[in-house]
Amino acid sequence: MAPRRVYIAGMGLSxxxxxGLAACAEGLRQGRRNTVTVALDGYTEPVRLxxxxxxxxxGTLFDTGRFLRxxxxxxxxxxxxxxxxxxxxxxxxxxxxxxxxxxxRAEGEYLEVLERHPGSAxxxxxxxxxxVRDRLSSELGVGGPDFAFNTACTASANALLAxxxxxSLGRIDAALVLGxxxxxxxxxxxxxxxxxxxxxxxxxxxxxxxxxxxEGLGAVLLSAEPGPLGLELLGGAxxxxxxxxxxxxxxxxxxxxxxxxxxxxxxxxxxxVRAVKAxxxxxxxxxxxxxxxxxxxxxxxxxxxxxxxxxxxxxxACGIIExxxxxxxxxxxxxxxxxGFRVEDPQLGLRPLTxxxxxxxxxxxxxxxxxxxxxxxxxxxxxx
Amino acid sequence: MSARLLAWSHYLHAVRQAPLPSLDEPxxxxxRGNHRRVDRFxxxxxxxxARCATGRxxxxxxxxxxGSGLGPVGNNILVQxxxxxxxxxxxxxxxxNTLGSSATFxxxxxxxxxxxxxxxxxxxATLEALLELALADxxxxxxRSALVGVVEECPAPYEDQRLRIHAAPDxxxxxxxxWLLLEAESGPGPSGRLDAxxxxxxxxxxxxxxxxxxxxxxxxxxxxxxxxxxxxxxxLARGPVLEGGYPVHDSLAGARATDWLRTLNQSRLQIACGxxxxxxRIAVAA
Numbered sequence: 001m002a003p004r005r006v007y008i009a010g011m012g013l014s015x016x017x018x019x020g021l022a023a024c025a026e027g028l029r030q031g032r033r034n035t036v037t038v039a040l041d042g043y044t045e046p047v048r049l050x051x052x053x054x055x056x057x058x059g060t061l062f063d064t065g066r067f068l069r070x071x072x073x074x075x076x077x078x079x080x081x082x083x084x085x086x087x088x089x090x091x092x093x094x095x096x097x098x099x100x101x102x103x104x105r106a107e108g109e110y111l112e113v114l115e116r117h118p119g120s121a122x123x124x125x126x127x128x129x130x131x132v133r134d135r136l137s138s139e140l141g142v143g144g145p146d147f148a149f150n151t152a153c154t155a156s157a158n159a160l161l162a163x164x165x166x167x168s169l170g171r172i173d174a175a176l177v178l179g180x181x182x183x184x185x186x187x188x189x190x191x192x193x194x195x196x197x198x199x200x201x202x203x204x205x206x207x208x209x210x211x212x213x214x215e216g217l218g219a220v221l222l223s224a225e226p227g228p229l230g231l232e233l234l235g236g237a238x239x240x241x242x243x244x245x246x247x248x249x250x251x252x253x254x255x256x257x258x259x260x261x262x263x264x265x266x267x268x269x270x271x272x273v274r275a276v277k278a279x280x281x282x283x284x285x286x287x288x289x290x291x292x293x294x295x296x297x298x299x300x301x302x303x304x305x306x307x308x309x310x311x312x313x314x315x316x317a318c319g320i321i322e323x324x325x326x327x328x329x330x331x332x333x334x335x336x337x338x339x340g341f342r343v344e345d346p347q348l349g350l351r352p353l354t355x356x357x358x359x360x361x362x363x364x365x366x367x368x369x370x371x372x373x374x375x376x377x378x379x380x381x382x383x384x
Numbered sequence: 385m386s387a388r389l390l391a392w393s394h395y396l397h398a399v400r401q402a403p404l405p406s407l408d409e410p411x412x413x414x415x416r417g418n419h420r421r422v423d424r425f426x427x428x429x430x431x432x433x434a435r436c437a438t439g440r441x442x443x444x445x446x447x448x449x450x451g452s453g454l455g456p457v458g459n460n461i462l463v464q465x466x467x468x469x470x471x472x473x474x475x476x477x478x479x480x481n482t483l484g485s486s487a488t489f490x491x492x493x494x495x496x497x498x499x500x501x502x503x504x505x506x507x508x509a510t511l512e513a514l515l516e517l518a519l520a521d522x523x524x525x526x527x528r529s530a531l532v533g534v535v536e537e538c539p540a541p542y543e544d545q546r547l548r549i550h551a552a553p554d555x556x557x558x559x560x561x562x563w564l565l566l567e568a569e570s571g572p573g574p575s576g577r578l579d580a581x582x583x584x585x586x587x588x589x590x591x592x593x594x595x596x597x598x599x600x601x602x603x604x605x606x607x608x609x610x611x612x613x614x615x616x617x618x619x620l621a622r623g624p625v626l627e628g629g630y631p632v633h634d635s636l637a638g639a640r641a642t643d644w645l646r647t648l649n650q651s652r653l654q655i656a657c658g659x660x661x662x663x664x665r666i667a668v669a670a
Contacts, residue, residue, distance in 0.1 A: 003524065042471045093583070099483060103460075110468050122544040123464035127454045128634075130507035137660075145583050145662040147513050148505045150455065150484035158502055165520050172583065185467050190479030237526075240448070240501040242493040245480055254498070265526075372485025373492065374501060 097156025214312020255293025280306025453634025
């Protein structure tokens with residue numbers, strides 16, 4: 001059987017821009033950049049961080065029950081948009097990508113026991129990755145085989161790619177793919193210790209000096225059946241870079257190789273790509289590597305857009321969250337500008353898009369890179 | 385879905401009393417590189433992957449599929465203690481090693497792999513999930529060979545770990561690292577073979593096993609199959625049936641498969657496994 005085409009039949013999104021796809025798209029159009037200040041006391045160095053929190057939820061970031069409460073949010077929207085009812089959900093495959101999964105819940109429960117019964121407390125009272133599956137099963141009736149991806153910041157991009165491949169082969173007909181990343185102490189203190197954080201996210205800018213973290217949930221319903229959204233996931237590629245466990249090779253070699261692989265797999269030439277959604281973390285080394293890789297693979301460069309200034313770095317969820325926001329913007333006919341960019345870095349040779357452009361039909365490339373040398377690129381097709 | 389089976393490795397260690405044996409010397413004997421800042425989970429992954437690749441130079445484009453039902457538990461415990469109990473930032477390498485992709489990084493570095501390196505899991509059925517992904521990629525031509533491994537860690541103190549995984553008070557627990565090296569089927573050559581069916585419900589598993597069953601096959605039943613389904617599969621098998629016999633860890637299909645191959649048993653093992661209404665049939669023969 002020839003590989004089948006894979007369509008996006010439904011999308012859902014909750015992030016710092018808003019709750020629900022329409023609110024997020026409107027927030028992007030307005031150029032909204034909502035952050036709150038996260039304060040964690042009791043450490044040698046107090047933690048005070050700007051954070052792209054889910055809108056309207058900033059006061060409850062560390063509630064133990066928040067993780068379970070929020071899990072279904074974007075999934076419900078995607079399932080409803082795709083019209084997938086209870087009967088189809090019972091065998092619907094589930095793909096989830098995250099770096100932290102339910103660690104916020106495990107932290108909360110550990111802290112509660114530490115406070116009340118310190119003698120009997122033990123760390124990590126919950127292990128494994130099954131909580132998302134269990135919650136979606138009990139709340140929404142999603143009951144097919146599940147796959148949990150934990151490849152750092154490419155986790156949900158890889159989840160999308162895996163689902164796309166199984167559908168294209170005819171192994172499954174549809175899949176719910178979820179990316180989630182919610183506030184937790186491990187991420188805040190871990191990134192603080194790595195000294196990778198900044199006060200403002202400025203991708204590819206000469207003054208870029210680090211990331212700002214964010215949280216959110218994104219969901220995509222992939223299907224072998226064409227749908228009304230006019231969006232297709234053409235495919236993708238993923239490779240491994242062992243230069244460093246925390247960054248891709250800054251010479252751009254592994255990223256350029258990835259761009260060539262993804263174009264080859266999708267039967268595209270560099271000139272076919274309408275625009276690139278960059279990973280664009282605004283950390284000095286990562287943006288250097290991405291810019292070098294793009295320049296090696298594309299000549300001339302297509303328009304390059306970075307979305308993290310609107311969302312923060314949502315880590316394992318960014319694969320889906322940025323795809324959904326980008327796809328919805330394309331559907332509305334707009335290639336969004338990159339906020340936060342002011343001064344061109346002559347070392348990069350890359351100036352991201354800073355004003356809206358009309359979004360034509362055709363293929364768009366989306367880049368994601370993660371700790372562990374994990375690089376993934378996806379190609380999204382706008383067909384209408 | 386099927387593939388040629390080129391190599392395998394099997395490490396299973398039942399844990400009863402701390403401390404666990406050091407892996408430093410086995411790693412020195414098996415690995416080319418000297419890997420620093422690695423925890424027990426990564427050591428287990430490196431040991432299994434390096435042993436599976438012994439004597440071979442892997443294609444740099446070989447796909448890597450590593451997973452675990454519980455993940456790097458020991459390091460995550462350490463990080464939680466640093467943050468919540470000791471009010472300290474986690475040490476950078478401890479924080480980075482909370483991610484599964486740290487283990488894929490070190491395995492890729494050790495074996496010179498530049499292709500896709502995925503870390504995926506499914507509680508109680510991680511080998512099933514990884515094999516489904518790997519066999520699909522071999523069929524699509526994403527890669528020509530695939531290194532598939534499941535790793536489960538069992539950190540001390542064991543009474544805490546027993547509570548975490550809801551193990552019975554008298555049950556033995558284990559750590560393990562189980563690896564298979566697969567190649568897309570083409571061309572002649574002596575090798576083993578792996579074939580499998582995934583995404584099956586109960587009746588689907590029965591039908592798949594009935595269709596694939598051959599005289600001389602041995603059946604292994606996964607620990608999480610419902611009793612009534614297991615009874616029907618036992619009746620269906622016209623040969624020996626393997627059940628239980630392993631200490632508790634979360635990737636027992638992996639342990640069963642690589643243990644069978646390790647014994648150089650010439651007959652084929654049919655593993656019926658999976659959980660929560662999603663089952664798989666995995667057949668391996670050396």
